[in-house]
Amino acid sequence: MEENRSTNGQDREAEQIIESGSVTKSSGRHCIHCLTVIGQIEGHYILPEHNKTTKYEHVIPQLVAIEEDPEIEGLLILLNTVGGDVEAGLAIAEMVAGMSKPTVSMVLGGGHSIGVPLAVSANTSFIAPTATMTVHPIRMNGLVLGVPQTFSYFNRMQERITSFVCENSKISAERFRELMTKTGDLVTDVGTVLGGEDAVREGIIDRLGTLSDSMKELCGLIDEKKKTAADDGKLAPKEEL
Amino acid sequence: MLYTVADVDIVLHGNETAAEHKGKRCEISVECGKIEGVIQNGEITVRRLISTDPVQYLNKKYAPGAVWKQNNS
Numbered sequence: 075m076e077e078n079r080s081t082n083g084q085d086r087e088a089e090q091i092i093e094s095g096s097v098t099k100s101s102g103r104h105c106i107h108c109l110t111v112i113g114q115i116e117g118h119y120i121l122p123e124h125n126k127t128t129k130y131e132h133v134i135p136q137l138v139a140i141e142e143d144p145e146i147e148g149l150l151i152l153l154n155t156v157g158g159d160v161e162a163g164l165a166i167a168e169m170v171a172g173m174s175k176p177t178v179s180m181v182l183g184g185g186h187s188i189g190v191p192l193a194v195s196a197n198t199s200f201i202a203p204t205a206t207m208t209v210h211p212i213r214m215n216g217l218v219l220g221v222p223q224t225f226s227y228f229n230r231m232q233e234r235i236t237s238f239v240c241e242n243s244k245i246s247a248e249r250f251r252e253l254m255t256k257t258g259d260l261v262t263d264v265g266t267v268l269g270g271e272d273a274v275r276e277g278i279i280d281r282l283g284t285l286s287d288s289m290k291e292l293c294g295l296i297d298e299k300k301k302t303a304a305d306d307g308k309l310a311p312k313e314e315l
Numbered sequence: 316m317l318y319t320v321a322d323v324d325i326v327l328h329g330n331e332t333a334a335e336h337k338g339k340r341c342e343i344s345v346e347c348g349k350i351e352g353v354i355q356n357g358e359i360t361v362r363r364l365i366s367t368d369p370v371q372y373l374n375k376k377y378a379p380g381a382v383w384k385q386n387n388s
Binding site: 114214 | 323
């Protein structure tokens with residue numbers, strides 16, 4: 075462990091453990107926050123209690139606090155989600171993509187459906203070799219009208235997801251749509267199940283990796299950001315007195 | 316609109332009857348805003364924090380699912 079931990083960081087960590095048991099990690103080289111996205115992404119409706127959920131109304135202000143906190147240097151997102159509400163998922167993904175602090179995501183177990191945009195929203199994404207990601211079309215529960223407008227609406231919703239994923243990863247929109255509508259891969263559905271290696275090969279996820287790889291990458295991004303800031307500071311013209 | 320691999324019937328199962336089992340809703344005023352909780356078996360479980368201070372959302376005592384203790388306030 076490095077010896078350059080700040081006294082402030084140590085005090086903060088001790089206080090957090092005593093007061094709140096928070097998951098902000100500062101005993102290592104850098105102070106990072108670990109956000110776990112599990113179960114269903116809960117959106118505008120409260121899901122029944124048997125679901126494990128990630129509540130977007132709690133995560134969104136957390137992301138604001140992480141972005142604002144001068145002591146938190148980076149964000150590690152651990153994903154094991156079956157998907158959930160489209161708009162809540164996209165909202166969280168957009169928030170992560172818009173952060174100025176270094177972010178790394180790690181897919182463990184599964185990062186399905188709306189978990190895909192969440193995984194690609196970070197600066198660098200990792201997936202465990204045993205993890206899977208399911209890419210499939212959007213479904214709707216409740217009354218569905220059998221009119222062309224319904225399909226147009228579905229298409230527009232899917233396009234929101236496709237465009238976000240393609241803008242934040244290396245996969246093309248054509249290929250993503252192809253995976254989304256593939257037949258023969260899922261028993262009673264259309265879509266594709268991608269294993270860890272497949273997700274990397276398709277360009278959705280950046281690298282196969284482990285927790286230590288993710289941490290190493292995040293520390294590297296933080297160091298790089300600090301170096302750039304220091305260089306910019308040196309190059310910035312001095313204010314005239 | 317749900318985008319999930321989980322069967323929607325399973326995800327939403329019990330939604331109609333869930334309200335009967337949820338216990339009594341309550342609101343507690345705290346320094347940074349309000350906590351919405353549910354009283355179950357004599358304990359208050361935090362459901363959500365209503366606050367304009369984002370830092371408080373990192374505080375575990377306000378996290379959804381946390382058991383609220385009176386001396387927290």
